[in-house]
Amino acid sequence: xxxxxxxxxxxxxxxxxxxxxxxxxxxxxxxxxxxxxxxxxxxxxxxxxxxxxxxxxxxxxxxxxxxxxxxxxxxxxxxxxxxxxxxxxxxxxxxxxxxxxxxxxxxxxxxxxxxxxxxxxxxxxxxxxxxxxxxxxxxxxxxxxxxxxxxxxxxxxxxxxxxxxxxxxxxxxxxxxxxxxxxxxxxxxxxxxxxxxxxxxxxxxxxxxx
Amino acid sequence: xxxxxxxxxxxxxxxxxxxxxxxxxxxxxxxxxxxxxxxxxxxxxxxxxxxxxxxxxxxxxxxxxxxxxxxxxxxxxxxxxxxxxxxxxxxxxxxxxxxxxxxxxxxxxxxxxxxxxxxxxxxxxxxxxxxxxxxxxxxxxxxxxxxxxxxxxxxxxxxxxxxxxxxxxxxxxxxxxxxxxxxxxxxxxxxxxxxxxxxxxxxxxxxxxxxxxxxxxxxxxxxxxxxxxxxxxxxxxxxxxxxxxxxxxxxxx
Numbered sequence: 001x002x003x004x005x006x007x008x009x010x011x012x013x014x015x016x017x018x019x020x021x022x023x024x025x026x027x028x029x030x031x032x033x034x035x036x037x038x039x040x041x042x043x044x045x046x047x048x049x050x051x052x053x054x055x056x057x058x059x060x061x062x063x064x065x066x067x068x069x070x071x072x073x074x075x076x077x078x079x080x081x082x083x084x085x086x087x088x089x090x091x092x093x094x095x096x097x098x099x100x101x102x103x104x105x106x107x108x109x110x111x112x113x114x115x116x117x118x119x120x121x122x123x124x125x126x127x128x129x130x131x132x133x134x135x136x137x138x139x140x141x142x143x144x145x146x147x148x149x150x151x152x153x154x155x156x157x158x159x160x161x162x163x164x165x166x167x168x169x170x171x172x173x174x175x176x177x178x179x180x181x182x183x184x185x186x187x188x189x190x191x192x193x194x195x196x197x198x199x200x201x202x203x204x205x206x207x208x209x210x
Numbered sequence: 211x212x213x214x215x216x217x218x219x220x221x222x223x224x225x226x227x228x229x230x231x232x233x234x235x236x237x238x239x240x241x242x243x244x245x246x247x248x249x250x251x252x253x254x255x256x257x258x259x260x261x262x263x264x265x266x267x268x269x270x271x272x273x274x275x276x277x278x279x280x281x282x283x284x285x286x287x288x289x290x291x292x293x294x295x296x297x298x299x300x301x302x303x304x305x306x307x308x309x310x311x312x313x314x315x316x317x318x319x320x321x322x323x324x325x326x327x328x329x330x331x332x333x334x335x336x337x338x339x340x341x342x343x344x345x346x347x348x349x350x351x352x353x354x355x356x357x358x359x360x361x362x363x364x365x366x367x368x369x370x371x372x373x374x375x376x377x378x379x380x381x382x383x384x385x386x387x388x389x390x391x392x393x394x395x396x397x398x399x400x401x402x403x404x405x406x407x408x409x410x411x412x413x414x415x416x417x418x419x420x421x422x423x424x425x426x427x428x429x430x431x432x433x434x435x436x437x438x439x440x441x442x443x444x445x446x447x448x449x450x451x452x453x454x455x456x457x458x459x460x461x462x463x
Contacts, residue, residue: 031218125294125440126213126301159254159284163294166287170450196250198281 019045071142073118073135075100083115090114092149096139096168098122098156106154114152117142122155123164131167139168143175150178157184211254212297216242223268224252225301226260229314233304236260237268251276255283255293255321282325291447292330294440296320296337302434303345312344319406328410331419336409338426339401347433350374351399366390368425370432388428394421 015023019041026037044052068074069081076082083089083103093114097103098121106112119134142148151172155161169179185203195203212225212233220242227233241249251258251274261273283293300317304310320337324330342348354361355374367376368390375390390398397418401409414422431437 123443125291125443126298128439128442130443130446159290159294162284163287163290166290167447167450170287196253196276196279198253198276198279198284199250201281 072116073120073138074103074116088113091147093152094139094142094148094150095152095154097154098161098164102154114150119155119164122158122160123167124160125163131171134164136168136171140171140175143172143177148177150180153179153181157182211252211256211258212301213254214238214252220246222252224271227300227304227314227317228309229311230309232306232308232310233301234307235268236262236271237265238271238274248274253279255280255297257318278322280321280325283321287447287450288330289324291440291444292324292334293321295334295438295444296324298438298440299337299341299430302436302438303341310344313341316340316344323406323410328406331414331423332409332412333406335397335422335426336401336406338430339398342429342433343402347373347429348402349398349429351395351402354380356380361395363392365392366395368394368429370429388425390425391418391421393418394425397422398425 022041022044023034023037026032026040027034029037032040044055065077066075067077067079069076069079069084071080071084074081074083078085090113094117095106095112095114096117096119097106098119100118100120103116103118106116117135117139119136119139121129121134123129123131123134139151143151151168153165153168155164165181172179183206185199185206212227214222214224217223217237220240222238222241224236224238225233226236238248238252240246241252243249248271252271253276256276257278257280258274258276260271262269263272280293283289296317300313304313316337320328320333323333339349349355349368350373352361353359354366354377355369355372356376357380359377359379361375361377364378366378366389367387368374369376369387372380375395376387393414397412397414400412427438427441
């Protein structure tokens with residue numbers, strides 16, 4: 001048995017080198033351990049060549065064609081992306097999110113008609129991730145033309161998300177643009193008995209008429 | 211809870227600091243899902259009661275209930291940044307599974323102080339000096355750290371490499387010397403021997419506050435062999451603030 005750095009164990013005596021290399025590559029993917037990597041590799045061996053080639057070319061294509069939208073920093077094959085180009089979107093409202101996947105969550109609601117801005121991360125002081133490591137400058141430059149009325153800070157309700165929201169609020173406040181934060185409270189289906197004090201407090205503060 | 215990181219689809223690995231067992235990692239399964247019953251009880255900087263199941267590599271949180279959420283920290287950027295800073299210092303100074311009740315109590319005392327409005331600068335400086343003492347890196351402030359001679363009530367120097375205050379007669383290698391004012395030395399001694407209440411009563415000029423911060427920042431960097439990362443964010447948050455009132459004088463008890 002031999003060990004390659006970062007790859008886990010591969011049995012170089014009984015596994016053909018190309019298969020061993022494929023297992024090694026799958027093993028590098030997040031959440032994929034040695035056994036899963038082996039199953040994936042042997043699945044590739046069993047599927048038709050056309051399917052394997054389609055997978056390989058999809059991987060290559062996504063790396064070649066996907067760029068960051070110069071306006072909202074979302075992942076896109078167009079610049080500006082389809083959301084930023086869409087004339088029916090409300091460009092006076094920007095929803096700021098941490099990651100591109102968060103946009104998918106909002107779009108699934110079909111209730112938000114504004115545009116987005118992706119920070120590509122969150123301020124994490126202990127990990128050395130500061131505002132300069134995020135797409136903050138790009139956000140501020142979008143506010144300089146006076147067309148934006150509201151910025152919704154939709155970072156996650158974690159301490160880092162809150163720190164990021166408060167920091168952005170400080171930066172944006174002098175521009176006169178209204179800054180809002182997503183509401184907090186009890187998720188649908190939650191059980192009050194298990195709710196923590198911060199969540200319950202926020203839910204009480206945000207109570208409304210039935 | 212000191213810090214957390216994502217793992218898998220919906221799990222988190224939490225670095226916790228326990229009164230009984232010191233620092234260690236545990237896994238919280240499914241807490242990133244919106245319907246998780248545990249997520250609100252496992253926020254960073256909160257004090258939480260945990261029931262753990264022993265795992266092969268990491269213990270797994272099976273039950274949790276927040277005891278102190280320190281919720282007021284979440285609404286203030288300066289205090290939250292200071293909280294991150296304290297958590298990082300504990301994380302950097304603590305070894306795995308080594309009980310240190312003194313550091314646990316110190317962290318709790320200072321986080322509570324930040325939450326209830328205690329002066330952030332005094333809290334951070336007090337915490338740094340006390341943590342250095344508890345961790346075995348207490349700076350020498352009574353005699354010259356180089357020659358062990360008496361320290362006069364004049365401007366001396368602080369040397370990270372020598373490990374404390376250095377008298378005017380001693381030479382330390384180039385770059386290690388930083389002037390330490392008379393008041394600066396007095397305040398550092400007070401922070402070393404006094405209580406948190408004493409530290410909060412201090413009223414330092416901006417110049418003295420900056421001096422103390424710089425001495426301790428350099429000393430911490432020397433001890434840790436690395437900058438404290440959250441210190442950088444603290445300074446950037448401070449640069450967003452309006453300037454403070456300049457008029458103040460030091461009161462040393």
